[in-house]
Amino acid sequence: MPIQSYPLSQIAAFSSLLLDYLDEKPNLKNLYQNSPNIAGFKNQLADKKSFPVSNRQTLVEVLQDQYQDVENAPAIEKLLDAHTFTVTTGHQLNLMTGPLYVIYKIVSTINLAKQLKAKYPAYHFIPVYWMATEDHDWDEINHVHLNQKTYSWNTHQQGAVGRFNLEGISDFLQSLPYSLPIFQKAYTQNKTLSEAVRCYMHELFGAEGLVCLDADDARLKSLFLPMMEADLLNQVHETLVENQNQHLNELGYKTQINARGINLFYLLDGSRDRIEKHGEKYQVLNRGILFNHEELKKELQLHPERFSPNVVLRPLYQECILPNLAYVGGPAEVAYWLQLKGIFDHHHIPYPIVLPRNFALLLPPVEQKKLEKLGIKISDFFLPESSIVRKYVLENSVYSLDFIQEIEAVNPILVQMVHKAKQVDPTLEGSILAERQRWVNGLERMAKKLKRAEERNHETAIRQIQQVKARLFPHGNWQERYDNLLDFYLDKPSLIQDLLNGFDPLNFELYVIPLQPSNA
Numbered sequence: 001m002p003i004q005s006y007p008l009s010q011i012a013a014f015s016s017l018l019l020d021y022l023d024e025k026p027n028l029k030n031l032y033q034n035s036p037n038i039a040g041f042k043n044q045l046a047d048k049k050s051f052p053v054s055n056r057q058t059l060v061e062v063l064q065d066q067y068q069d070v071e072n073a074p075a076i077e078k079l080l081d082a083h084t085f086t087v088t089t090g091h092q093l094n095l096m097t098g099p100l101y102v103i104y105k106i107v108s109t110i111n112l113a114k115q116l117k118a119k120y121p122a123y124h125f126i127p128v129y130w131m132a133t134e135d136h137d138w139d140e141i142n143h144v145h146l147n148q149k150t151y152s153w154n155t156h157q158q159g160a161v162g163r164f165n166l167e168g169i170s171d172f173l174q175s176l177p178y179s180l181p182i183f184q185k186a187y188t189q190n191k192t193l194s195e196a197v198r199c200y201m202h203e204l205f206g207a208e209g210l211v212c213l214d215a216d217d218a219r220l221k222s223l224f225l226p227m228m229e230a231d232l233l234n235q236v237h238e239t240l241v242e243n244q245n246q247h248l249n250e251l252g253y254k255t256q257i258n259a260r261g262i263n264l265f266y267l268l269d270g271s272r273d274r275i276e277k278h279g280e281k282y283q284v285l286n287r288g289i290l291f292n293h294e295e296l297k298k299e300l301q302l303h304p305e306r307f308s309p310n311v312v313l314r315p316l317y318q319e320c321i322l323p324n325l326a327y328v329g330g331p332a333e334v335a336y337w338l339q340l341k342g343i344f345d346h347h348h349i350p351y352p353i354v355l356p357r358n359f360a361l362l363l364p365p366v367e368q369k370k371l372e373k374l375g376i377k378i379s380d381f382f383l384p385e386s387s388i389v390r391k392y393v394l395e396n397s398v399y400s401l402d403f404i405q406e407i408e409a410v411n412p413i414l415v416q417m418v419h420k421a422k423q424v425d426p427t428l429e430g431s432i433l434a435e436r437q438r439w440v441n442g443l444e445r446m447a448k449k450l451k452r453a454e455e456r457n458h459e460t461a462i463r464q465i466q467q468v469k470a471r472l473f474p475h476g477n478w479q480e481r482y483d484n485l486l487d488f489y490l491d492k493p494s495l496i497q498d499l500l501n502g503f504d505p506l507n508f509e510l511y512v513i514p515l516q517p518s519n520a
Contacts, residue, residue, distance in 0.1 A: 003502055004378065005509040008359070012382045013478065017253040018331050018356060021338065022508050027251055031244070031338045033351040038119055038506055040353050044325045045123065047350040048085060051323040055223055056080055059321055062217050070202055074126070074211050079323065083123045086211075087112045088318060089328040089357065090130030092137075093161055093197045095144045095153060095172075096183055097204075100480040101330065101357065103496070104503070106201070108357040109328045110208045112505040116325070125325075126211055129201060130318060133162020133194045133216045134308045136265075136272040144176075144484050148474050151175050159270045160308070162194035162216055178490060204496060213322075216267075220321045221304035227316055227347055228264060228307050232275070232282070232296060235261045240342035241312060248339065256336035259312045267308040315340055319349050326353040328505065358503040360511040361479055362488055362495075367471055368514050370464045378512045385469050389462050396458065488515065 008014045008022070021028055024035055033047065034040035060079050067073040078084045089109040091102050106129055113125040135141075136159055143152040153172035157164045169187050173179065186199035198212040215221075221228075230236045241259035248255050265272045266284040274285045282291040291299060300307060309317045315337060318324065327337065337354045344351040361378060363371070371378070380388055414436050421428040474482045489495050492515055502511060 003514065004512040005507070006379050006512070007509050008356075010379050011359075011510050014331055015254070015335060017248070017335050017338065021334065022356070028338070031248075031341055032354065033341070033344075034353050036353055036355050036506075038115065041116060041120065041325060044350070044353050045085065045120065048323060048325055049082070051082075053082070055321060056082075056323060058219050058223060062219055063211065063213065066198065066212075066214055070198070070206075072206060073202075074206060074209050076211065078124055078126065081124065084126060084323065085123060086126045086128045086322050086324045087116065087326045087328065088128040088130050088322060088324050088352075090132055090318070092132045092135050092141045093193050094141045096146075096176075096179075097200070097485050098141065098144065100360075100362070100483055100485060103485050103499070104360055104480060105328060105330070105357040106205055106210065107496070107499045107503050108355075108505040110205065110210060111500065111503050112326060112328060112355070113209070115505065127209060128322065128324070129205075129210055129212045131162065131194060131197055131212055131214050133214045134160045134265075134267060134272065135162075136160055145474070145482050146177055146484055146486060148483075149177075157270070159272050160216060160267060162192060162214055163269060164193040165191060166193065166196060178486060180486065180489075208500070215317065215321065216305070216308075218303070218305035221307065224309075224317050224320050225300065225304055227313065227320065228304065228309075229297065229300060230347075231263050231313060232300060232307075233293065235277070236346065237263055237312060237343055240346055241339055244339045244342050254335075255339055256332055257311050257339060260310070263310045263312040265308040265310060267306050272308055311336065312340065312343070316343055316347065316349065319344065319352060324352055326355055328355050328357050331356060355505060356508060358505060358507075358511060359480065359509075360499070360503075360513055361472060362483075363512055363514045364471065365514075365516060367468050370468050374461055374464060374468075376465070379510075381469060381472055385466060388465055388469065392461065392465060393458055396461070492516075 009019055017028075021032075022036060034043045056079055060076055063076045063079070067076060079086075087109055089105040091105060092098070094102060097103060106127070109127045109129070113127040116123070116125040138155075138158070138161055141161065142154070143150050145151075151172065153169055155164065155168060166187055173184065173187060182200050182203040186196040186203070190196045190199055194214045194216070198214070201210065201212050238259040238261050241257075245255045245258070260274075261277060262275045262282075264275055266275050266287065266289065268287075271287065273287050276283050276285060280292060282293075282296045283289070284291075315327070318327070327333075329337065334354050334356050341351050363378075374392065376388070376392060380391060383391070414432070418429055418432050421432050472479050485495070492498075495515075498513070502513065
């Protein structure tokens with residue numbers, strides 16, 4: 001069975017905003033800068049060519065420090081070259097790589113860098129994984145799903161997850177049904193979660209030139225000082241985002257995020273708390289810390305590393321410290337990036353090309369055989385199970401399972417009856433119409449009984465539909481949002497290479513990838 005692909009518009013899983021953006025609908029043109037296609041990068045290269053040399057130097061210095069103990073480190077020094085640019089994806093520090101789509105994001109980004117090099121050979125392009133080390137929502141990432149079971153690392157640490165030490169993770173590792181040496185190495189030979197994720201991502205993708213960046217660094221935050229000061233002391237960003245949100249709402253689209261007056265957290269070991277302005281004072285919530293205007297300004301200048309951007313400012317921070325051309329994200333990320341162009345314009349920072357990652361469904365051999373036998377399209381499985389069953393039964397029934405033709409045939413007779421009754425006694429019209437409706441309702445009930453009877457004739461096929469649905473959508477979730485790489489990688493070590501060979505980051509379709517064992 002060859003790889004198949006389906007346009008995203010045929011899959012009942014994507015928002016109208018994403019689809020309209022990819023179609024480059026005119027009403028969305030003012031929400032972004034350059035088009036999400038290979039030609040758009042010509043203008044993007046021109047927009048980003050003025051990226052400051054000093055920012056490049058700081059970035060390289062930080063990355064060299066972060067990779068100092070990593071064997072076969074990527075060619076970080078290339079970033080000093082004014083002809084070198086990055087393309088970036090980002091995600092939280094999930095355990096054991098997390099759900100499959102994290103892998104898809106990284107593969108999409110690597111392949112985008114390759115395509116750009118082929119199209120614009122005078123330039124260099126480095127794929128970057130922006131590690132969300134400052135995120136503090138531990139409950140979202142403290143577990144992994146393997147064999148459709150959940151395994152969690154229980155720790156009482158709080159604050160920025162990238163700073164978590166790895167003491168006590170051994171119980172979690174021992175509880176797993178299987179693992180790989182690269183993960184054992186990552187979690188046992190490093191001190192922090194950030195270091196561990198860089199370690200295993202480098203083992204998996206270092207040969208492809210992937211660079212993992214931890215932006216929780218005072219030197220990088222110093223480059224972002226003017227934007228943080230504008231947010232803290234002048235609260236300029238909330239209105240800019242609200243204006244964009246209002247425009248999207250007027251167009252009939254839903255928005256993903258909202259800005260606050262202050263969009264920075266106060267970051268210390270063990271805590272990451274919001275900052276709010278109350279009167280003339282700035283309060284760090286839950287910490288009992290207060291600043292006046294001058295004290296906060298001084299704290300920002302002396303300790304920029306103590307200030308952490310939220311979802312509104314993190315994209316701006318990324319584009320401030322990276323010579324970046326594109327961001328590759330999930331559907332929700334693409335949507336909220338489209339809310340932020342006003343912020344970029346305000347600070348005169350080029351807005352990157354925003355691309356959705358590649359989407360995929362891995363199809364094990366057993367499910368392949370069932371689908372071929374059933375004759376059902378993969379796109380149908382994004383419908384509710386009851387809809388799939390109903391559609392299958394209707395398409396595979398020998399007999400018609402409704403009485404539409406019969407009702408249409410009798411309708412002229414009923415019209416004549418109503419006409420005749422009105423001539424005799426106009427008050428009888430309502431009674432005849434009511435009888436007609438009861439008759440139609442009775443036929444509809446009979447049709448439902450016919451459908452249930454026909455479903456019993458297809459019990460084996462329906463059971464197979466349910467089995468395929470459960471395998472491809474575990475616990476009601478899309479496979480790529482639930483299953484882990486290891487569920488497939490151990491049987492098929494070539495999987496990552498297969499994805500690298502098969503994904504086209506500028507082909508916005510769902511890939512259905514049939515799996516065969518590597519030794520098949």
